[in-house]
Amino acid sequence: MAKTDGDITKERILQVAEELFAEKGFDGTGVDKIAKSAGINKGSIYYHFKDKNHIIESLFEKIMDEIAEHINSASNAGEVDHNKLSLEDKIRSEIRYMDQKKKIISVLFMETLKSGNPTDSLIRCMEIIVKKELNSTLKIDKLENLSEDEFQKYMIHEFFTGIIPVISLITLKDKWCKYFNYDEDKLLEHFMEAFINTHIKSHADL
Amino acid sequence: MAKTDGDITKERILQVAEELFAEKGFDGTGVDKIAKSAGINKGSIYYHFKDKNHIIESLFEKIMDEIAEHINSASNAGEVDHNKLSLEDKIRSEIRYMDQKKKIISVLFMETLKSGNPTDSLIRCMEIIVKKELNSTLKIDKLENLSEDEFQKYMIHEFFTGIIPVISLITLKDKWCKYFNYDEDKLLEHFMEAFINTHIKSHADL
Amino acid sequence: MAKTDGDITKERILQVAEELFAEKGFDGTGVDKIAKSAGINKGSIYYHFKDKNHIIESLFEKIMDEIAEHINSASNAGEVDHNKLSLEDKIRSEIRYMDQKKKIISVLFMETLKSGNPTDSLIRCMEIIVKKELNSTLKIDKLENLSEDEFQKYMIHEFFTGIIPVISLITLKDKWCKYFNYDEDKLLEHFMEAFINTHIKSHADL
Amino acid sequence: MAKTDGDITKERILQVAEELFAEKGFDGTGVDKIAKSAGINKGSIYYHFKDKNHIIESLFEKIMDEIAEHINSASNAGEVDHNKLSLEDKIRSEIRYMDQKKKIISVLFMETLKSGNPTDSLIRCMEIIVKKELNSTLKIDKLENLSEDEFQKYMIHEFFTGIIPVISLITLKDKWCKYFNYDEDKLLEHFMEAFINTHIKSHADL
DNA sequence: CATGAATGAGCATTCATTCAT
DNA sequence: GATGAATGAATGCTCATTCAT
Known part of the structure; x- marks a missing residue:
C-alpha cells in the first residue's frame, strides 16, 4: 500500500491541475503548463491519465x-x-x-x-x-x-x-x-x- | 442614429458569442466558431472587435x-x-x-x-x-x-x-x-x- | 498642374510608407499601418496604388x-x-x-x-x-x-x-x-x- | 556530447531558416515555409525555438x-x-x-x-x-x-x-x-x- | 475620391496527443 | 515510469485586397 513514485507523480499532477484549473479554468489551462508547474515531463501526464479530461x-x-x-x-x-x-x-x-x-x-x-x-x-x-x-x-x-x-x-x-x-x-x-x-x-x-x-x-x- | 450594416454584424457577433460562451465557456469557444455560427468571415470579427477579450x-x-x-x-x-x-x-x-x-x-x-x-x-x-x-x-x-x-x-x-x-x-x-x-x-x-x-x-x- | 486632393493623399501615402518601410522593412509594414499613419482610409490606398508593391x-x-x-x-x-x-x-x-x-x-x-x-x-x-x-x-x-x-x-x-x-x-x-x-x-x-x-x-x- | 535527434533537427531548422531569410528576408519568410523546407512539422520548430525571433x-x-x-x-x-x-x-x-x-x-x-x-x-x-x-x-x-x-x-x-x-x-x-x-x-x-x-x-x- | 465593411488566405503560435527510447 | 521529440489540428490574429456606397 506504500506510495510508489508513480503515485506521487500522479498526485502532484492532480494537485497542480486543481490549482491551475481554478485559476484559469479547464479550457484555459494547457497540459504543457500542468507539466511545467508539476516539474515533470508532459508525456508523463499521458502515462497517468488517458487524456486531459481524465484529469x-x-x-x-x-x-x-x-x-x-x-x-x-x-x-x-x-x-x-x-x-x-x-x-x-x-x-x-x-x-x-x-x-x-x-x-x-x-x-x-x-x-x-x-x-x-x-x-x-x-x-x-x-x-x-x-x-x-x-x-x-x-x-x-x-x-x-x-x-x-x-x-x-x-x-x-x-x-x-x-x-x-x-x-x-x-x-x-x-x-x-x-x-x-x-x-x-x-x-x-x-x-x-x-x-x-x-x-x-x-x-x-x- | 440608424443602424448601419456594421452595427448589425456587430450585434450578431455579440449574440452568437453570448450563446456559445454560455455553452462552452469563453476559452472553450473559438473565434472561428463564432464566425461560422454568425455566418460571417472570421476577419470580420476583428474588424469589429480588437480581440477576443473585447467581445x-x-x-x-x-x-x-x-x-x-x-x-x-x-x-x-x-x-x-x-x-x-x-x-x-x-x-x-x-x-x-x-x-x-x-x-x-x-x-x-x-x-x-x-x-x-x-x-x-x-x-x-x-x-x-x-x-x-x-x-x-x-x-x-x-x-x-x-x-x-x-x-x-x-x-x-x-x-x-x-x-x-x-x-x-x-x-x-x-x-x-x-x-x-x-x-x-x-x-x-x-x-x-x-x-x-x-x-x-x-x-x-x- | 495644381495639386488635387488626390495628389496630396498620394504623396502622404508615399511619405508615410517610406518612413515605415525604413523602420520595419517592406514585409514588416502592413497596409493597415500605412493608412492609419497617413490618417486615411485603407481603401484609399488601393485607389492610388494598384497593390502594395506599387507603393x-x-x-x-x-x-x-x-x-x-x-x-x-x-x-x-x-x-x-x-x-x-x-x-x-x-x-x-x-x-x-x-x-x-x-x-x-x-x-x-x-x-x-x-x-x-x-x-x-x-x-x-x-x-x-x-x-x-x-x-x-x-x-x-x-x-x-x-x-x-x-x-x-x-x-x-x-x-x-x-x-x-x-x-x-x-x-x-x-x-x-x-x-x-x-x-x-x-x-x-x-x-x-x-x-x-x-x-x-x-x-x-x- | 553526441548529437541527439533534436540537435540535428535544430540545426536543420537553422540551416533552412538562414537560406530562406536570405532569400526573402525575415518578415517575408513564414514559419510554415521553414518547416516545409526542413521537412519537419511546424510545431517542431516551436519545440526547439520559443518563437520566430529566437531562430x-x-x-x-x-x-x-x-x-x-x-x-x-x-x-x-x-x-x-x-x-x-x-x-x-x-x-x-x-x-x-x-x-x-x-x-x-x-x-x-x-x-x-x-x-x-x-x-x-x-x-x-x-x-x-x-x-x-x-x-x-x-x-x-x-x-x-x-x-x-x-x-x-x-x-x-x-x-x-x-x-x-x-x-x-x-x-x-x-x-x-x-x-x-x-x-x-x-x-x-x-x-x-x-x-x-x-x-x-x-x-x-x- | 474616400469610407466602412467584408473576405479568405495566411500568419505566428499553442494545443492535445503519441511514441520510440 | 519518465523523457525528448514530434505531429497535425486548431488557436487567435493579421494580411493584402475588394467593393458597394
Missing part, C-alpha cells in the same frame, strides 16, 4: 469521495465531540472545511455552468451533502420514504438557500474582498449572520 | 447597462402598475427577467470564478442590483449615510442569500431538471417557497 | 528621378558655385544630400539584399550616380567608348569603395552612434578622413 | 561565435602557414571565407538596416573582426591604450572602407553580375584592385 474527472471523483468521507466521519466522530458544538460553530467548521476545497469547488462550479457540457458534478456532489444533511435534519428513518416532490422540496431548499450561498461565499470571497477592499473576517461574520437569519432560521420551520 | 467585455458592458436600465425603468414605470403586484409576483417577474439573461449571467459567473482572472463583473453587476434593492428596502434617503460595515452587512445579506440563489437557480435549473428528471415548473415553485421562507422572510427583520 | 515601386522611381535630377542640377547649377567648393566640401555636401534620402536608401538596400527578389534598384540607382561621377572624373567624351571591362573596372571601383561606404555611413550611423555611444559629428569627421585617404586619394591615380 | 537570434549568435573562432584560429594556425601568404592572398582568402557566410551576413545586414529594430548585430559582429584586425595592424600591445577617439578613428576607417566594401561585394555580387551580365571572377578581380588601391594602400599610412 478533471479524477479531480471530481476525488472531491466526491472526500466529501462523502468527510460527512460520514463527521457524523461518526461526532455524537460526542461534534454535538457539543453550537449550531453556529458547526456551520463555521463546515465553511472552514469547504474553504480548503475551494479550488476544486470553483472548477466544479465553472464546468457545471457550461450548458453544452454534460457535467453535472456540482449537483451530484452537493446532492451527497444535502442528502446527508436532510438525513440528520429530518427525523425520518429513510429518505426513500419521501415522495419525489417532498424530496425535491427539501433538496431544492437546502441546495439553493443552504449550499449555494456557502459555496458562493467560499469561491467569491477573495474577489469580493478585493473589489470592496473589505476585510475577509468581517465578510465572514456578516455572512454568518445573514445565513443564520435566512437558511438556518428556516430549519426551525421544517 | 466578452462588450457583452459584460451590455448586460450591465441593460440591468441598470431595467432597474430604473422598473421603479419608474412602477408606482402604479408595479406596486399592485404582490411581493411574490414581483419576485417571479424578476426571475423571469433574469431568465432571459441567463446565458450572459452564466458567462459572468464562470469568468468571475476564475481566480487568476481580474474579472469581477459578476460582483460589479450584482452590486447595481443590490444597491437598488437596498434603496427601496431601506427607508433611508441616502445609501451614503450608511457606515461601510452597515453597507457591507446589507450588501452581503442581499448578495449571498438573495441574488446568488436566484442566479444559481437560473443558471443551474436546466441541469437540475435533467439530472433529477424533474419538472422545471415544480422546481420553480419549490424554489419560490424556499426563497420566501429564507431571504424574503428575513427582510421583515430589517 | 514601393513608386518610391523607387521617385528616388531615382530625384537623384538623376539632383546630379544634373548639381553639374549645371555648378560651374561657378559648385566648382568653388573644395573637394572635401563637395563630398560633405553630397553626404548631406544623401542623408535626406536615407530612409528610402535603406529600403532600397534591404530589398536589394534579398536574393530571392528581382529587385536590383540599389544597383540601378547607384549606377546613375556612378556614371555621372565617371563622366566628370574621366576626361573622356563618351562613356560608351570604354570597353566593357574598363567600364566595369571604374564602376566597381566607384560603387564598392565610393558609393557603398557613403550609403552605409548614412544608413548605419544612427545605430553606430547608439551602439558605441559616440557623437554623430565626430563619426562624420572620422569617416571623411578615412574616405579621403582611401577612395578620394585613389582618384588621383586614375 | 534569427540563434543564427546571429552562431555567426558571431564562428567569426570569433575563425579569427582566433586564423591568427594561431598562422605564423607559419598564414604569414607565407601574400597580403593579396590573405584578402582573397578572407573574401572566400566571408562568401561562405554570405547568407547570414545578408540577413544581418537587412535587419540592421531597419531603424525600428534594436538589432545592431551587424555592427557588433563586425566589431569583433575590426578589433582583431586593429590588433594585428597596429603595433600596440593593448587596444585599451587607445583613446576613445583614436579607437573610433581606426574602427570607422576599417569598418566603412574595409569591411563594408567586402560584405557589400559578397552580398551584392550575384545581383551585380546578373544586372550587368558580367562575370563573377572578373568582378572579383576588379574589386580586388579597387580594394587594394583604397583600403589596403591606406594601411601603409597608419
Whole structure:
C-alpha cells in the first residue's frame, strides 16, 4: 500500500491541475503548463491519465469521495465531540472545511455552468451533502420514504438557500474582498449572520 | 442614429458569442466558431472587435447597462402598475427577467470564478442590483449615510442569500431538471417557497 | 498642374510608407499601418496604388528621378558655385544630400539584399550616380567608348569603395552612434578622413 | 556530447531558416515555409525555438561565435602557414571565407538596416573582426591604450572602407553580375584592385 | 475620391496527443 | 515510469485586397 513514485507523480499532477484549473479554468489551462508547474515531463501526464479530461474527472471523483468521507466521519466522530458544538460553530467548521476545497469547488462550479457540457458534478456532489444533511435534519428513518416532490422540496431548499450561498461565499470571497477592499473576517461574520437569519432560521420551520 | 450594416454584424457577433460562451465557456469557444455560427468571415470579427477579450467585455458592458436600465425603468414605470403586484409576483417577474439573461449571467459567473482572472463583473453587476434593492428596502434617503460595515452587512445579506440563489437557480435549473428528471415548473415553485421562507422572510427583520 | 486632393493623399501615402518601410522593412509594414499613419482610409490606398508593391515601386522611381535630377542640377547649377567648393566640401555636401534620402536608401538596400527578389534598384540607382561621377572624373567624351571591362573596372571601383561606404555611413550611423555611444559629428569627421585617404586619394591615380 | 535527434533537427531548422531569410528576408519568410523546407512539422520548430525571433537570434549568435573562432584560429594556425601568404592572398582568402557566410551576413545586414529594430548585430559582429584586425595592424600591445577617439578613428576607417566594401561585394555580387551580365571572377578581380588601391594602400599610412 | 465593411488566405503560435527510447 | 521529440489540428490574429456606397 506504500506510495510508489508513480503515485506521487500522479498526485502532484492532480494537485497542480486543481490549482491551475481554478485559476484559469479547464479550457484555459494547457497540459504543457500542468507539466511545467508539476516539474515533470508532459508525456508523463499521458502515462497517468488517458487524456486531459481524465484529469478533471479524477479531480471530481476525488472531491466526491472526500466529501462523502468527510460527512460520514463527521457524523461518526461526532455524537460526542461534534454535538457539543453550537449550531453556529458547526456551520463555521463546515465553511472552514469547504474553504480548503475551494479550488476544486470553483472548477466544479465553472464546468457545471457550461450548458453544452454534460457535467453535472456540482449537483451530484452537493446532492451527497444535502442528502446527508436532510438525513440528520429530518427525523425520518429513510429518505426513500419521501415522495419525489417532498424530496425535491427539501433538496431544492437546502441546495439553493443552504449550499449555494456557502459555496458562493467560499469561491467569491477573495474577489469580493478585493473589489470592496473589505476585510475577509468581517465578510465572514456578516455572512454568518445573514445565513443564520435566512437558511438556518428556516430549519426551525421544517 | 440608424443602424448601419456594421452595427448589425456587430450585434450578431455579440449574440452568437453570448450563446456559445454560455455553452462552452469563453476559452472553450473559438473565434472561428463564432464566425461560422454568425455566418460571417472570421476577419470580420476583428474588424469589429480588437480581440477576443473585447467581445466578452462588450457583452459584460451590455448586460450591465441593460440591468441598470431595467432597474430604473422598473421603479419608474412602477408606482402604479408595479406596486399592485404582490411581493411574490414581483419576485417571479424578476426571475423571469433574469431568465432571459441567463446565458450572459452564466458567462459572468464562470469568468468571475476564475481566480487568476481580474474579472469581477459578476460582483460589479450584482452590486447595481443590490444597491437598488437596498434603496427601496431601506427607508433611508441616502445609501451614503450608511457606515461601510452597515453597507457591507446589507450588501452581503442581499448578495449571498438573495441574488446568488436566484442566479444559481437560473443558471443551474436546466441541469437540475435533467439530472433529477424533474419538472422545471415544480422546481420553480419549490424554489419560490424556499426563497420566501429564507431571504424574503428575513427582510421583515430589517 | 495644381495639386488635387488626390495628389496630396498620394504623396502622404508615399511619405508615410517610406518612413515605415525604413523602420520595419517592406514585409514588416502592413497596409493597415500605412493608412492609419497617413490618417486615411485603407481603401484609399488601393485607389492610388494598384497593390502594395506599387507603393514601393513608386518610391523607387521617385528616388531615382530625384537623384538623376539632383546630379544634373548639381553639374549645371555648378560651374561657378559648385566648382568653388573644395573637394572635401563637395563630398560633405553630397553626404548631406544623401542623408535626406536615407530612409528610402535603406529600403532600397534591404530589398536589394534579398536574393530571392528581382529587385536590383540599389544597383540601378547607384549606377546613375556612378556614371555621372565617371563622366566628370574621366576626361573622356563618351562613356560608351570604354570597353566593357574598363567600364566595369571604374564602376566597381566607384560603387564598392565610393558609393557603398557613403550609403552605409548614412544608413548605419544612427545605430553606430547608439551602439558605441559616440557623437554623430565626430563619426562624420572620422569617416571623411578615412574616405579621403582611401577612395578620394585613389582618384588621383586614375 | 553526441548529437541527439533534436540537435540535428535544430540545426536543420537553422540551416533552412538562414537560406530562406536570405532569400526573402525575415518578415517575408513564414514559419510554415521553414518547416516545409526542413521537412519537419511546424510545431517542431516551436519545440526547439520559443518563437520566430529566437531562430534569427540563434543564427546571429552562431555567426558571431564562428567569426570569433575563425579569427582566433586564423591568427594561431598562422605564423607559419598564414604569414607565407601574400597580403593579396590573405584578402582573397578572407573574401572566400566571408562568401561562405554570405547568407547570414545578408540577413544581418537587412535587419540592421531597419531603424525600428534594436538589432545592431551587424555592427557588433563586425566589431569583433575590426578589433582583431586593429590588433594585428597596429603595433600596440593593448587596444585599451587607445583613446576613445583614436579607437573610433581606426574602427570607422576599417569598418566603412574595409569591411563594408567586402560584405557589400559578397552580398551584392550575384545581383551585380546578373544586372550587368558580367562575370563573377572578373568582378572579383576588379574589386580586388579597387580594394587594394583604397583600403589596403591606406594601411601603409597608419 | 474616400469610407466602412467584408473576405479568405495566411500568419505566428499553442494545443492535445503519441511514441520510440 | 519518465523523457525528448514530434505531429497535425486548431488557436487567435493579421494580411493584402475588394467593393458597394
